[in-house]
Amino acid sequence: MNAPFPQPSSDYAALRRDPEYAELNRALLGLVPAGPAPAVLDVGCGDGAVSELLLRRDPATSLVGVDPDPALLDAARARLGDRARFAVGDASSVSRLFPSEVFDVVVLANCVHLVPDLAEALDAIGRVLAGGGRLVFNSAFYSGAESPADLPRYAELVGTARATARKRGLPLTRSVAGRPSGLRRTAEDYQAALAAAGFTDVVTDERAFILGPRFLTALCSTPMFATAALPGVAPNIAAELLTETLEELYERAPFTITRRCVYFSAARP
Numbered sequence: 001m002n003a004p005f006p007q008p009s010s011d012y013a014a015l016r017r018d019p020e021y022a023e024l025n026r027a028l029l030g031l032v033p034a035g036p037a038p039a040v041l042d043v044g045c046g047d048g049a050v051s052e053l054l055l056r057r058d059p060a061t062s063l064v065g066v067d068p069d070p071a072l073l074d075a076a077r078a079r080l081g082d083r084a085r086f087a088v089g090d091a092s093s094v095s096r097l098f099p100s101e102v103f104d105v106v107v108l109a110n111c112v113h114l115v116p117d118l119a120e121a122l123d124a125i126g127r128v129l130a131g132g133g134r135l136v137f138n139s140a141f142y143s144g145a146e147s148p149a150d151l152p153r154y155a156e157l158v159g160t161a162r163a164t165a166r167k168r169g170l171p172l173t174r175s176v177a178g179r180p181s182g183l184r185r186t187a188e189d190y191q192a193a194l195a196a197a198g199f200t201d202v203v204t205d206e207r208a209f210i211l212g213p214r215f216l217t218a219l220c221s222t223p224m225f226a227t228a229a230l231p232g233v234a235p236n237i238a239a240e241l242l243t244e245t246l247e248e249l250y251e252r253a254p255f256t257i258t259r260r261c262v263y264f265s266a267a268r269p
Helices: 013-017 019-029 049-057 070-083 091-097 118-128 148-167 187-196 213-221 223-229 235-252
Strands: 039-043 062-067 084-088 103-108 129-139 200-211 257-267
Touching: 013 019, 013 213, 019 049, 019 129, 019 200, 019 213, 019 257, 039 049, 039 091, 049 062, 049 070, 062 070, 062 091, 070 084, 091 118, 103 118, 118 129, 118 187, 148 223, 148 235, 148 257, 187 200, 187 257, 200 213, 213 223, 213 235, 223 235
Parallel strands: 039 062, 039 103, 062 084, 103 129
Antiparallel strands: 129 257, 200 257
16 A cells, blocks of 8 residues: 555544644644633534634633534533533524623534535624624635645545445435535625624635545545435445545555635634
């Protein structure tokens, strides 16, 4: 084997451990304003990995994490104990979960593309942010994130994995909804949505990063990628097939993929 391909994990843990992905998070944290004992809401907090980084950055932070998956919240509580509070919910529900204008900062780390109704979510977030507070988010999954030169590589990866699944009699299905709406948004769509929701002082940045074999394996193991690539196949089996395909393609000709991540920071007036 010419490259270190880890075992697929069928979750987001391997992706969060990747050094390149960690750098994306560090860039996001750089947009979070410092302040005396800030009240921070981490939306889509998952198992608390970014919550932990926020608390390391400023131990005086009063942090609340929200995620729709109770199992991930249990992992977050195990990770952080009483250093943070957690609640079941999503971006659109935060205005029902918390009082108005109670947070100084709201963070969505690597998950805004999973928000189905962006306008509803931004309205809810705007309600819980204090005046002058900031919303900070990023995504590497939006229309335009992929390098045009690398699009054939994605197509080859998914197409080969699907062909293997059919040969093995696995029940591939067609996705009725098609590509999720969040993955079809552009950076300009996010800018327009922020303006429509009344946010001001919008700062945006895009940066390129490299997906090597470990990063690609971690990406293919995420439920979002695995189920989109091989709909109808159990996520763990889909992750294994995609990783197997990656290894075969890499053995033929080693490669990396370039992708972009977009960052936003915006103020509530």
